[in-house]
Amino acid sequence: MKKTMFDWLKENRIPYGRKDLINEALTHSSYLNEHKEVLHDNERLEFMGDAVLQLWTTEKLFQLEPLLSEGQMTTLRSQLVCEAALAHYSRELGWGAYLLLGVGEERTGGRDRDSLLADMFEAMLGALYLDQGMKPVSMILERVLTPAISEPKNEVLIDYKTKLQEVVQADSRKTLQYELLNTQGPTNHPEFEMAVLLDGIVLGKGKGNSKKRAEQMAAKAAFEKMAR
Structure with missing residues (x-):
């Protein structure tokens, strides 16, 4: 018998009561479109989960010792809650x-796909919060996000696009542009190659299994080149 999210919650002793909210958190809009008996996709719960995630992460960073500055908390939070993370x-x-x-x-x-997994993650936090309050949210975030705080240099948690934009804007108000160079591989496992440009000049290139991931890798290459 196929394992369900409810099995996972029980195995990990995460309290829940409303199965309807959990099912809604798992429902992508593509599933809703093909199943007329389903009433909602997970977009509204994703909105709620984003707010809960921001609050929990902000409080966690605020309490860290030694104390972080406002700028340090902002940068670290953006790394911890970006789509890739x-x-x-x-x-x-x-x-x-x-x-x-x-x-x-x-x-x-x-x-x-990063975007779908990130959306579902936030939607699940939103569903659990509405159902049981902050307790189950904290149980999950303590497991995956707290370890990431102590290892903020983990590549997947660093928002290189933001870091690169900050470097560029230190000298000008120009905006970076990202351009798709190539897509290869099967449709169920594509690889994208993106370039980041400033005034038509390529600053860096990167590859990834999503366009956003490839953009991050291009920004990483450009950031490391400019930081030398």
């Missing part, structure tokens, strides 16, 4: 297996 947490927990996807989204590799 949330997708990383979701994979660590094994939650991708429980996503409810439409046939087309399933076929094109949606189950391992």
Whole structure:
């Protein structure tokens, strides 16, 4: 018998009561479109979960010792709650297996797409908060996010796009642009190559299994080149 999210919650002793909220948190819009009996996708819960995540992370960073400055807290929080980081947490927990996807989204590799995994992660936090308050949220975030705080240099947690933008804006108000150079591989496991440009000049290139991940890797290459 296939394992469900409810099995995972029970095994990890995460309290829950409302199965309807949990199911809603797992429901991608593509699944909703193909199942007329389903009333809601997870977008509203994602909105709630984002707010809960921001609050929990802010309080956690505020209490760290030695005390961090406002700028340090802002930078670290952006690393900890960026899309790539949330997708990383979701994979660590094994939650991708429980996503409810439409046939087309399933076929094109949606189950391992950063954006979908990040959205579901936030939606689950939102559902658990509405159901049981902050306790189950804290149990999950203590497991995946607290270790990341002590290892903020983990590549997946660093928002290189923001760091690069800050470096560029120190000298000008110019805006960086990202351009898709190439896509290769099967549709269920594509690899994207992106370039980051300033005034038409390529600053860096990067590859990843999503466009956003490739953008981060391009920004990383550019940032490290400019930091030398």
